[in-house]
Amino acid sequence: MSDKYIVVSEARDGELRHVSFEAIAAAKEINSDAEIVGVVVGDGSLEDSAKELIYYGADRVISVSHEKLKTYTSEGYGQAIMAIVNDENPSGIVMGHTSIGKDLSPKLASKLETGLISDAVAIEKDGDQSVFIRPIYSGKAFEKKIITNGITFVTIRPNNIAALEKDESRSGDISTKSVDVTDIRTIVKDVVRKAAKGVDLSEANVIIAGGRGVKSEDGFKPLYELAEVLGGAVGASRGACDAEYCDYALQIGQTGKVVTPDLYIAVGISGAIQHLAGMSNSKVIVAINKDPEANIFNIADYGIVGDLFEVIPLLIEEIKKV
Numbered sequence: 001m002s003d004k005y006i007v008v009s010e011a012r013d014g015e016l017r018h019v020s021f022e023a024i025a026a027a028k029e030i031n032s033d034a035e036i037v038g039v040v041v042g043d044g045s046l047e048d049s050a051k052e053l054i055y056y057g058a059d060r061v062i063s064v065s066h067e068k069l070k071t072y073t074s075e076g077y078g079q080a081i082m083a084i085v086n087d088e089n090p091s092g093i094v095m096g097h098t099s100i101g102k103d104l105s106p107k108l109a110s111k112l113e114t115g116l117i118s119d120a121v122a123i124e125k126d127g128d129q130s131v132f133i134r135p136i137y138s139g140k141a142f143e144k145k146i147i148t149n150g151i152t153f154v155t156i157r158p159n160n161i162a163a164l165e166k167d168e169s170r171s172g173d174i175s176t177k178s179v180d181v182t183d184i185r186t187i188v189k190d191v192v193r194k195a196a197k198g199v200d201l202s203e204a205n206v207i208i209a210g211g212r213g214v215k216s217e218d219g220f221k222p223l224y225e226l227a228e229v230l231g232g233a234v235g236a237s238r239g240a241c242d243a244e245y246c247d248y249a250l251q252i253g254q255t256g257k258v259v260t261p262d263l264y265i266a267v268g269i270s271g272a273i274q275h276l277a278g279m280s281n282s283k284v285i286v287a288i289n290k291d292p293e294a295n296i297f298n299i300a301d302y303g304i305v306g307d308l309f310e311v312i313p314l315l316i317e318e319i320k321k322v
């Protein structure tokens, strides 16, 4: 094994986020012969998370556990990961393009004095060279980037690069590294999370998004029902958030979340360019709108012209029959 790739995993409420497994697959796409070293940072026992990384393709895992790493801070996580990078001297680092990844990766890249390709959605091969594809101009175009020297440091957008099949028969070395975590200027006193119903929006495979056409907070109820039967999450346009039909945590678009589910159902959303910036890379887009001229139909794979309050109950009824 010539190359070595470090994959920085990420957990939420003690569970590894799926993008951690996608990052392992991405590292293997870059170099299928490379040794993949998973990294888990946190507090308490990280053994289960380490095993999960091995089941999804890591060859070995290094964990750093410290009471000061219970919640994410860029200083704490940065110190832990830099200590491992300094020991391991990897050819590459891969992590998710999540809120944490977006915060941490540029800081690590600057410490390592290397470049960074952020938000890659696919990796192609040109001979031995890896070509990273990333969206630009709010998803209206894609650029292809290569790394010519230094560490191959990449963040990948969740839900775009398929994780490998979980294989519980895999085994690998799990070691712990003790890091003296000092110099943390940020102290996280408490994390207050709004109660979110159902599946996490950024990792959902199915999203039902409502717009101003949903007309009220109550109008979102059928959307939640449809999300439940499809095992998906509910999102929203900024129009719906501004009108206080739902929380801004659900906003999708240029100034909201960027999502790439397998199925995106836009309900009562006109299709403003700022909304499309957050969802146009979804694999299949279905639009429900009573205006046949609505712009959302220009990017939809399937369109239903009709009143959402009639269409959604019919959809739920039909899906329940299957």
Ligand code: FAD
Pocket: 210, 211, 212, 213, 214, 236, 237, 238, 239, 240, 251, 252, 253, 254, 255, 256, 267, 268, 269, 270, 271, 272, 273, 274, 275, 278, 288, 289, 290, 291, 294, 306, 307, 308, 309
């Ligand atoms: P509308 O444009 O009002 O559309 C409502 C739609 O519902 C209409 O097409 C109508 O035909 C349909 N409708 C009404 N009643 C029914 C019914 N009963 N059945 C079926 N259809 C019905 N927007 C975002 O979404 N995300 C962003 O991140 C974002 N960022 C922005 C950043 C900037 C700097 C700016 C300037 C704007 C941003 N916007 C964003 C706002 C964006 O420009 C639009 O104003 C917004 O997306 C419109 O939301 P909407 O489609 O829900 O509402």
